[in-house]
Structure formats: structure tokens, C-alpha cells
Amino acid sequence: MLTKHVLFSGLLLFVSSFLNSISAQTIIGIDIPGLHNNDGQGIYDVMIRDATGRDVLIMPPARAVNAYDSCTDCCISPANKNPDFYEYGDGHIVSIPMFTAQIFIFSKPGDAAINDVALLKGKKVGARKGMPYGNHVESSGARFMKVDQLTKNIKKLERGSLDYMVAYTPDIYDAFYSAGKDPFPHTKTSPVASHEDSLLCKDTPENQALIKKLNDAI
Missing domain, CATH: 3.40.190 (D-Maltodextrin-Binding Protein; domain 2)
Structure with a gap:
């Protein structure tokens, strides 16, 4: 003791x-x-x-x-x-x-892109530990599954362990590039939130x- x-x-x-x-x-x-x-x-x-x-x-x-x-x-x-x-x-x-980052919802490969936060309710949604996503996203009722590296969520979403993933651009694009993958479906012109x-x-x-x-x- x-x-x-x-x-x-x-x-x-x-x-x-x-x-x-x-x-x-x-x-x-x-x-x-x-x-x-x-x-x-x-x-x-x-x-x-x-x-x-x-x-x-x-x-x-x-x-x-x-x-x-x-x-x-x-x-x-x-x-x-x-x-x-x-x-x-x-x-x-x-x-x-210095820049305005944007938050998007990413779907599984082959699924439709969405930008309606209400659709996250009750879903398993990947996010990064310690990052703020704004009240609009965080109060969606999603079951957030948080990890320390974005590439982990990319793998989980691809194999079906997650329903969706929320992430900031441009850093998520860098993570997709590092993983050797094209960005998964997301509404490129309709972010769910923006962060200055x-x-x-x-x-x-x-x-x-x-x-x-x-x-x-x-």
C-alpha cells in the first residue's frame, strides 16, 4: 500500500x-x-x-x-x-x-453520403479523442467511439465496426492519403460545422x- x-x-x-x-x-x-x-x-x-x-x-x-x-x-x-x-x-x-476547418460526416465505402446530423442518433460514430466537434454534432445522440488516431477510424469504418465517422478537413484527407485510400463518401460542399x-x-x-x-x- x-x-x-x-x-x-x-x-x-x-x-x-x-x-x-x-x-x-x-x-x-x-x-x-x-x-x-x-x-x-x-x-x-x-x-x-x-x-x-x-x-x-x-x-x-x-x-x-x-x-x-x-x-x-x-x-x-x-x-x-x-x-x-x-x-x-x-x-x-x-x-x-489562419484557416477555417470544416467537419464532415463520412459514410462507409459504397454507402450514400449524408450531412443530416439527426441521422447519427443511436449510431456508432468514430471521432478523435479530445477534439471539439461543436454542440450541433455532440448533441446528436450518436454513440461516439473515440480513438487517438484518425487512421484507426478509417479502418473501423471500412470493416463495418462503425456506422459513420465525423472528422475535420483538411487533416482527414491527410489521414486517407497516409492510409493509401481515397476519401470515403461525404457531402464535399455541405459540412455539418465549421471551425475557425x-x-x-x-x-x-x-x-x-x-x-x-x-x-x-x-
Whole structure:
């Protein structure tokens, strides 16, 4: 019992130390292939670095959000203040959108494409852990089956373990390409939601200046 207590205490200390290491003006990037990459060469990584001179610290979605919520003076990308997706109000500032990502419903190969969220009710729907899909999608009554990698949902949908999959473009297209497959059926001109991909920061004078640099470059 003592050993378990010591291990648990050590874990708490590690997590606390990690969160405290998110220093002033750290820019946290949500791991999204093609947009925020671990090698620092994602589209948003390059845009932010070129505009501000700062590197982006990449984390999985849920960890990135927790780190941002716990810091006092940091930023996160991509995010925004749209109440359909987030509860960030006063005390947070956002940049001009770097891009507007779109969310689509993907059907099994050979099935018809749909864009009616009501059809997801009671269905097994693949999604990515930690990613926001907006109240419109998340309140659909779907049975969300969440994984850490988009390619896993592609495989599950293809073999019939899922009824549908919800995913953002352009990153889902990158996942299909990596899997060597053409995108599954979806209504290409009718997304079920749109997300402005901005840099979100705690509202401080330093971060106001940081966002101005990015806005001037966009």
C-alpha cells in the first residue's frame, strides 16, 4: 500500500511539474497531422514561427487543452471563442483565423453520403479523442467511439465496426492519403460545422503583442 501511495504521489508531482513548466507565452499546438507536426513543419507551426519567432509545443488534443486551461500566460492553436465549441470568454483573446476547418460526416465505402446530423442518433460514430466537434454534432445522440488516431477510424469504418465517422478537413484527407485510400463518401460542399482555426491566448499585454504579430502576417 505504501508503494502505491509513493507511486501515486510521484505521479501527481510529475504532472504538477509538467504543468508548471508551461512557461509564459508558451504556444501549445494540438497534434494535427499537416497542421501541427512534431517536427515543427506543420502549416500552422511554420505560420506561427515565421510571424512570432516562437516554436510551438505539440501535444495530443486532450493534454493540450488541459495544459492551456492550467497555465496563466500561454496560447493554444487551433482554437477560438465560438460558444458552440468552447467556453472561453473574457480573459482570452484570439487571432485572425489562419484557416477555417470544416467537419464532415463520412459514410462507409459504397454507402450514400449524408450531412443530416439527426441521422447519427443511436449510431456508432468514430471521432478523435479530445477534439471539439461543436454542440450541433455532440448533441446528436450518436454513440461516439473515440480513438487517438484518425487512421484507426478509417479502418473501423471500412470493416463495418462503425456506422459513420465525423472528422475535420483538411487533416482527414491527410489521414486517407497516409492510409493509401481515397476519401470515403461525404457531402464535399455541405459540412455539418465549421471551425475557425485561430491562435487563442490568455489575455495579457505580452500575448496581445504576440497576436498582433500573427495578425499582421496573416
